[in-house]
Amino acid sequence: MNWFRVKTPIRARHPESFVEEITMVVLLVAEELYTALGDEVTREHLYLQDVLFQAAQVCFPDVFYPKIPSPGGIEEKPQRRVSAQFAARIASYPEYGHKLYSIVEPLEWGGVSTTEVLPVPDSTTTNQADSRSIRQYLFLYALIESHVTSLVGFQSRGTSLSTEAVEEVLRCLRHSGDSGRDSAEMFQKSKKLPRLYYLRPLQISLIRHIIAGFLTDRVFGRHGLDLSDGLVGGLTFIENSVVNRGKFLVCWRD
Amino acid sequence: MIEQAVRRALLRLSSSHVLSEDAHLELSHLLRILLPTIPKHLVKSFATPILDAALSFKMAAMAEPAMYRPFWIKHRQKYDDHRMRIPGDAMLDGDILCLIPGLETQHDQITLLKAFVMLL
Numbered sequence: 001m002n003w004f005r006v007k008t009p010i011r012a013r014h015p016e017s018f019v020e021e022i023t024m025v026v027l028l029v030a031e032e033l034y035t036a037l038g039d040e041v042t043r044e045h046l047y048l049q050d051v052l053f054q055a056a057q058v059c060f061p062d063v064f065y066p067k068i069p070s071p072g073g074i075e076e077k078p079q080r081r082v083s084a085q086f087a088a089r090i091a092s093y094p095e096y097g098h099k100l101y102s103i104v105e106p107l108e109w110g111g112v113s114t115t116e117v118l119p120v121p122d123s124t125t126t127n128q129a130d131s132r133s134i135r136q137y138l139f140l141y142a143l144i145e146s147h148v149t150s151l152v153g154f155q156s157r158g159t160s161l162s163t164e165a166v167e168e169v170l171r172c173l174r175h176s177g178d179s180g181r182d183s184a185e186m187f188q189k190s191k192k193l194p195r196l197y198y199l200r201p202l203q204i205s206l207i208r209h210i211i212a213g214f215l216t217d218r219v220f221g222r223h224g225l226d227l228s229d230g231l232v233g234g235l236t237f238i239e240n241s242v243v244n245r246g247k248f249l250v251c252w253r254d
Numbered sequence: 255m256i257e258q259a260v261r262r263a264l265l266r267l268s269s270s271h272v273l274s275e276d277a278h279l280e281l282s283h284l285l286r287i288l289l290p291t292i293p294k295h296l297v298k299s300f301a302t303p304i305l306d307a308a309l310s311f312k313m314a315a316m317a318e319p320a321m322y323r324p325f326w327i328k329h330r331q332k333y334d335d336h337r338m339r340i341p342g343d344a345m346l347d348g349d350i351l352c353l354i355p356g357l358e359t360q361h362d363q364i365t366l367l368k369a370f371v372m373l374l
Contacts, residue, residue, distance in 0.1 A: 133322055134357065134366060136311040141354045141370075143307055147300050155291050165287050172284050179326045179352075186329040186349050192374060197288075205372055207288050208353045211304065213326070214284065216355050218277055219308045220324045 141212070148207045152200065161197045169193065173210070177217025183209065277305055321360035327352040327369045339368045348373040 161169070170188060173180035187193040196206045281301045282294075289297065315322040327338055329349045337356055356369035 133311065133314045136307070136314055137322075137324070137357055137367065140304070140307040140311055144304060147304070151285075151289055151292055151296065151300060154296070155289060159291065161288075165290070168287050169284070172280070172287070176280075179328075182326075182328045190349060190374070192349075196374075205351060205353060207285075209351045210284065210288065211281070212352060212355055214281055215304075215308050216324055216326045218280070219305070219312060220355075 140215075144208055144211055145204075148204055148211070152204050152207065157200060158198070161194055166193055169210070173213070176214055177221055179213035179216045183213050278302065281305065322357055322366065323360050324355040325358050325369065326355050327371050333371075333373070337365055337368055338371050340371055340373060350374075 170184045170193075173184035173187075193206070196202045278298075278301055281304070282297050285297045285300060286292075286294065325337070327350050329351070331350055333340070333350070338350075350371045351374055352369055352371050354367075354370035356365060357367040358365050
C-alpha cells in the first residue's frame with residue numbers, strides 16, 4: 001500500500017474529507033487484515049473502528065465534546081486535549097498505528113466547528129437536492145427503457161431464446177445477487193422466460209426487469225460495485241459502530 | 255454526516271478501482287445473451303451510459319441528508335398500493351415483474367417513488 005498517496009491530499013482538505021480519507025485508510029487496512037488473519041480479525045476490528053471513531057471526534061468536536069461555559073463566561077476548548085488523546089492512542093496501535101499517526105500528525109487539530117465546514121442545508125436546498133436525485137433516478141430508467149426498446153427493434157420479430165441461452169440467463173441471475181436470485185427462482189418455477197421473450201412487448205419488459213435487477217444488486221446494493229467480502233465485512237462493522245456510538249453521544253448531548 | 259462520509263469514502267474507493275470492468279462485462283454479457291443478433295458495439299454502447307447514469311445517481315443519493323436507496327419488489331410479494339404501481343387496470347394477482355425499483359429514504363423508509371411493476 002502506498003501510504004504517501006493517501007497522506008498528501010489530507011493536508012489540503014477540510015475535516016469532512018479527512019474522515020473520508022481516514023476511512024479509506026481504515027478500510028484498506030481492514031481488507032489487508034481480513035486477508036492475513038481470516039476469522040481471527042474481530043479484535044483487530046475493534047481497534048480499527050476505534051481509530052475511526054477517534055478521528056470523527058477530532059473532526060467534529062462540537063458534536064462529540066460540546067463546549068461547556070465556565071462560571072466566568074469563558075468557554076472551555078477541549079479539542080486540543082482530545083487530539084492529544086487521539087494521537088497517543090493511534091500511535092500505540094501495533095503494526096499500522098504508526099502509519100496512521102504519520103498521516104494525521106501534521107494536521108492542525110481542533111478549533112473547527114462542524115457548522116462552519118458543514119452547514120446544515122435549509123429546507124429550500126434540501127428540496128432542490130431531493131428533486132435532483134429523483135430526476136436522476138427517473139432519467140436512468142427512462143434511458144433504460146428507450147435503449148432497450150431501440151435495441152429490441154433491431155431484432156427480427158419472433159426471435160426465441162435457445163435452451164442454452166435460458167440456462168445462461170438463469171445462471172447469471174443467480175450469480176448477480178438477491179434480486180437476481182429472486183427472478184431466477186420465478187423464471188425457473190414458472191417456466192415463463194421463453195414465452196415472455198417471444199412476445200415483443202413482453203420481451204422489452206423482461207429485459208428492463210433483468211437490467212433493473214442487475215443495477216439493484218450490483219450498483220445500488222448496500223455495498224454494491226463489486227467490493228470484496230472482506231471489505232464489505234469491515235465496512236459494515238465500522239459503519240455500524242460509528243453510527244450507533246455517534247447517535248448515542250449526540251443523544252447524550254441533548 | 256459521519257455516516258455519509260463513510261459511505262462517500264466507500265464509493266470513492268469503489269469507483270476509483272472497481273466500477274469496473276466486471277460490471278461492464280457482466281451487463282454486456284447478459285445483454286448479448288438476451289439480444290443475440292445485435293452487434294457487439296451496440297450492446298457496449300448501451301451498457302456504458304446505463305452504468306454511468308446509475309453511478310451518478312448513486313453518488314447523488316448518498317450525498318443527500320436523508321440518503322436514498324432503491325427497493326426491489328420480489329415476485330411473491332403481495333401488491334401494495336403504497337409501494338407499487340402498475341400500468342392500467344391489471345388483475346392484482348400473479349407473479350410480480352419489477353421494472354423500476356422504488357425509491358425510499360435509507361433509515362425511516364419513506365417511499366419517495368413507487369416501484370413500477372407488472373403482473374404475470
